[in-house]
Amino acid sequence: MPATTIITARKIITMNPGLPEASHVAIRDGRILAVGNAEDMKFWPDAVIDTRFADKVLMPGFVEGHSHIMEGSIWPYSYVGYFDRVSPDGVMVSGLKSIDAVVERLKAVSDAMSDPNAILFAWGFDPIYFNDRRMTRLDLDRVSTTRPVLIIHASFHIINTNSFTLQKVGIDRSTNIDGVPKDADGEPAGELQGPAARIRLFRGLQWNALSDSVSSDSVRRFSRSAVINGATTVTDLHNELTELCLADFRKETSAADFPMRLVPALSRIGATTEQIIERIGKLKTTNSEKLYFGMVKLVVDGSIQGFTGRLRWPGYHNGAENGLWYIAPNELDEIVGKLHAAHVHMHIHTNGDEATELAINAIEAAQIAHYWADHRHTLQHCQMASPAQFKRMKALGICANLFSNHIYYWGDQHYAITMGPERANRLNAAGTAKNLGVPFGLHSDAPVTPLRPLFTAWCAVNRITASGRLLGPDERLSVADALAGITIGPAYTMRMDHLVGSIETGKFADFVVLEQDPFAVDPMTLKDIPIWGTICGGQVFQAPKP
Amino acid sequence: MILNAPEQHADQNNAIPLTVIGGFLGAGKTTFLNHLLRQASCRYAVLVNDFGAVNVDVALIASHDGNTINLNNGCICCTMADGLGEALIRVLSAPVLPEHIVIEASGVGDPWQIAEVAMLEPDLQLAAVIVLADAEQLPAQLADSYIGDTVRRQLRRADLLMLNKIDLVDAARLQTAHETLAGLQPGLRVIETRDAKPPAMLMQFDHATTPERLPLFAPEDTPDHGIQRWLYRRNIRFEREKLERLLDSLPASLLRLKGWCWIEGENAPFLLQMTGSRWSLGATEKSSHPLLTSLLGEDSLLIGLGTARLPEDAVLTALFESAFAKTSLEMPVA
Numbered sequence: 005m006p007a008t009t010i011i012t013a014r015k016i017i018t019m020n021p022g023l024p025e026a027s028h029v030a031i032r033d034g035r036i037l038a039v040g041n042a043e044d045m046k047f048w049p050d051a052v053i054d055t056r057f058a059d060k061v062l063m064p065g066f067v068e069g070h071s072h073i074m075e076g077s078i079w080p081y082s083y084v085g086y087f088d089r090v091s092p093d094g095v096m097v098s099g100l101k102s103i104d105a106v107v108e109r110l111k112a113v114s115d116a117m118s119d120p121n122a123i124l125f126a127w128g129f130d131p132i133y134f135n136d137r138r139m140t141r142l143d144l145d146r147v148s149t150t151r152p153v154l155i156i157h158a159s160f161h162i163i164n165t166n167s168f169t170l171q172k173v174g175i176d177r178s179t180n181i182d183g184v185p186k187d188a189d190g191e192p193a194g195e196l197q198g199p200a201a202r203i204r205l206f207r208g209l210q211w212n213a214l215s216d217s218v219s220s221d222s223v224r225r226f227s228r229s230a231v232i233n234g235a236t237t238v239t240d241l242h243n244e245l246t247e248l249c250l251a252d253f254r255k256e257t258s259a260a261d262f263p264m265r266l267v268p269a270l271s272r273i274g275a276t277t278e279q280i281i282e283r284i285g286k287l288k289t290t291n292s293e294k295l296y297f298g299m300v301k302l303v304v305d306g307s308i309q310g311f312t313g314r315l316r317w318p319g320y321h322n323g324a325e326n327g328l329w330y331i332a333p334n335e336l337d338e339i340v341g342k343l344h345a346a347h348v349h350m351h352i353h354t355n356g357d358e359a360t361e362l363a364i365n366a367i368e369a370a371q372i373a374h375y376w377a378d379h380r381h382t383l384q385h386c387q388m389a390s391p392a393q394f395k396r397m398k399a400l401g402i403c404a405n406l407f408s409n410h411i412y413y414w415g416d417q418h419y420a421i422t423m424g425p426e427r428a429n430r431l432n433a434a435g436t437a438k439n440l441g442v443p444f445g446l447h448s449d450a451p452v453t454p455l456r457p458l459f460t461a462w463c464a465v466n467r468i469t470a471s472g473r474l475l476g477p478d479e480r481l482s483v484a485d486a487l488a489g490i491t492i493g494p495a496y497t498m499r500m501d502h503l504v505g506s507i508e509t510g511k512f513a514d515f516v517v518l519e520q521d522p523f524a525v526d527p528m529t530l531k532d533i534p535i536w537g538t539i540c541g542g543q544v545f546q547a548p549k550p
Numbered sequence: 551m552i553l554n555a556p557e558q559h560a561d562q563n564n565a566i567p568l569t570v571i572g573g574f575l576g577a578g579k580t581t582f583l584n585h586l587l588r589q590a591s592c593r594y595a596v597l598v599n600d601f602g603a604v605n606v607d608v609a610l611i612a613s614h615d616g617n618t619i620n621l622n623n624g625c626i627c628c629t630m631a632d633g634l635g636e637a638l639i640r641v642l643s644a645p646v647l648p649e650h651i652v653i654e655a656s657g658v659g660d661p662w663q664i665a666e667v668a669m670l671e672p673d674l675q676l677a678a679v680i681v682l683a684d685a686e687q688l689p690a691q692l693a694d695s696y697i698g699d700t701v702r703r704q705l706r707r708a709d710l711l712m713l714n715k716i717d718l719v720d721a722a723r724l725q726t727a728h729e730t731l732a733g734l735q736p737g738l739r740v741i742e743t744r745d746a747k748p749p750a751m752l753m754q755f756d757h758a759t760t761p762e763r764l765p766l767f768a769p770e771d772t773p774d775h776g777i778q779r780w781l782y783r784r785n786i787r788f789e790r791e792k793l794e795r796l797l798d799s800l801p802a803s804l805l806r807l808k809g810w811c812w813i814e815g816e817n818a819p820f821l822l823q824m825t826g827s828r829w830s831l832g833a834t835e836k837s838s839h840p841l842l843t844s845l846l847g848e849d850s851l852l853i854g855l856g857t858a859r860l861p862e863d864a865v866l867t868a869l870f871e872s873a874f875a876k877t878s879l880e881m882p883v884a
């Protein structure tokens with residue numbers, strides 16, 4: 005008979021309402037054999053008892069329902085964001101509170117680089133925190149005048165450069181396009197926006213930081229980030245899944261010591277709907293224990309803080325013109341209709357409430373044309389959905405994966421600039437979703453914000469912005485509901501709740517090992533609970549000590 | 551005829567012309583591109599969002615490698631599935647360079663964003679932004695609360711609007727479409743079409759970089775969207791400011807203007823290019839001067855293409871003569 009191990013813990017929070025709490029879990033073949041108390045374990049007298057976690061709290065391994073492989077590929081570059089951030093190797097990188105601090109950090113990096121011509125690339129910068137004082141080429145000239153210095157913003161849409169770079173790629177005062185803003189002297193200010201400026205930059209430097217984003221190293225780094233943050237099932241929610249990328253995914257996820265289950269969503273870009281249906285069908289037949297295909301991602305609009313999300317009346321609070329469609333409304337109906345009829349599980353990015361409305365309409369039409377009881381199509385972000393929209397979602401069986409981290413990171417800007425007070429208060433309305441019975445998850449969209457499910461749950465429980473404003477107190481979740489939002493909730497939206505997301509017999513032995521009980525701490529310190537590491541398929545992965 | 555000189559390697563500029571095809575879903579962009587690939591007047595590289603709708607005769611396909619279809623007529627068609635930048639790099643590193651690149655903007659995209667690529671890449675030059683619109687759907691699209699702003703954004707910087715599928719609307723609705731456009735965007739250049747057929751003369755005009763390549767002698771018996779030509783050649787000098795003012799106020803029926811103009815106080819001709827309402831007037835490269843001299847002597851040459859509503863030759867000629875320098879020699883037309 006295969007070996008059985010019994011793990012004992014101070015407390016096991018199962019997220020299974022039928023048996024919410026336990027102290028022992030028996031494991032065999034990487035799966036959960038039994039959950040219960042010491043008495044319940046008498047049926048396996050030969051089991052090995054593992055007491056390493058006897059003073060710790062176990063929960064189902066966290067499920068990150070919306071993140072990206074870029075969380076693994078971006079970290080070799082310098083982080084220069086406003087907020088503290090922990091790297092996949094457990095190193096705390098401090099946030100930078102001024103442009104001078106950004107310059108200072110990058111100057112030190114530049115001075116330490118051995119190749120005098122190498123490109124210095126940094127990420128995570130967001131001018132929204134500097135009262136719109138924009139970074140200029142002159143700032144970055146203080147970093148270096150002899151090597152290209154590039155900073156990609158947190159939005160991943162704008163790049164700041166130094167004068168050396170501009171000159172090298174041929175952008176100067178004669179450049180006259182919208183994507184290259186000028187300073188008062190008529191010189192390029194240093195920001196590059198839009199496809200034209202980006203193509204010129206990467207062609208001019210013959211280098212593209214963003215094209216070689218997937219590699220075995222990226223997958224490994226992504227998984228280290230998962231371990232440190234307690235996640236054992238993690239999405240890569242928009243991927244064209246080229247053969248090259250698939251080979252890396254298969255190689256890494258089949259390694260015995262790979263610590264998480266990777267769940268990519270196939271992008272529809274560059275393919276017809278018929279091709280997507282065929283591809284996802286084939287990919288599903290290759291699923292293995294740590295690599296799952298089945299989801300297809302559609303992107304309907306842009307982002308709210310980038311003013312590219314599509315809003316219903318009255319639009320942006322500051323009067324900015326409405327955002328962008330990335331799929332035309334009638335095209336969305338057609339694509340959703342075909343995918344739904346073929347029983348393809350869709351994850352649909354909608355930030356603004358107008359995009360949400362069209363996605364709901366499309367699914368409603370598809371559901372009328374072809375009834376599918378348990379489709380679990382999920383609106384990703386779904387940040388601005390109104391109560392009326394949540395009710396329609398409930399009626400149609402649509403799930404929501406809410407971007408709770410936004411409340412902390414951009415809540416103040418949504419209140420003052422993008423949404424105004426009332427609509428900012430209903431941002432990522434998890435309370436409404438819960439009350440109406442809309443199945444939901446809570447996510448980070450890493451690397452846009454940090455992959456840290458406990459922090460995401462903290463946001464949904466407390467709804468506190470970076471400046472300390474309480475945004476929509478009535479939308480706050482209980483700790484139990486927020487924990488469901490980072491475990492069984494997203495697992496359901498991914499059609500994986502029969503495998504992960506709670507501690508129940510038959511599911512994978514995937515756990516997060518916590519130093520404290522989330523129900524026992526002050527909810528305001530939920531995010532600070534230390535994470536010892538994870539267990540994935542019964543295998544133990546200790547996180548590096550910070 | 552002196553302009554009908556054989557081709558010589560004296561391009562003022564080796565940059566490849568790039569045309570962007572925009573327009574909302576269903577306006578006819580793919581039909582346009584299919585026409586272009588089938589009846590190529592030069593080696594086109596056509597970049598599309600996906601191959602799904604591209605419908606090239608199998609007999610025309612020389613090879614197909616996943617990202618690129620090579621046609622027997624020298625044209626290629628590439629997908630931008632891995633990004634516009636990657637597709638452009640593939641096209642620009644091909645063993646034989648295309649003579650004209652045409653990029654399909656997405657049905658909801660702003661074609662101007664792609665046009666900026668041509669303005670920034672040294673080996674490209676912006677030929678035109680052509681936007682198609684469905685004559686029957688357009689007024690409703692513009693009024694639609696979901697997509698009206700997207701359609702307006704697409705038109706905002708179009709050099710030419712092809713009002714397509716006019717056979718599906720009656721005269722009154724066609725008139726409504728024209729009026730809506732005129733009200734929305736005065737000065738917008740509009741031509742009518744039934745089946746999104748590219749105006750061949752216009753396309754040819756847009757990839758001509760020297761006078762002898764201009765479509766001066768296209769056979770009169772092939773009506774091409776009713777496009778009219780206007781030709782002006784005279785040994786005169788323009789006054790720069792007057793000319794610039796004139797260029798800002800030309801009638802919307804003038805779709806294109808290209809010319810080599812002598813400006814008072816300069817000792818070489820300037821290249822004038824006007825596409826829609828967008829124009830440039832710049833010094834010609836020294837290396838092109840011998841060819842220009844052999845073709846034009848010291849004459850200024852202007853060639854225009856316009857819609858059926860283009861004013862008579864005499865009216866246009868008078869407009870340009872109002873921009874002569876006072877000292878300009880009043881010589882008889884050559």
Ligand SMILES: [Zn+2]
Binds near residue numbers: 070071072449
């Ligand atoms: Zn995302």
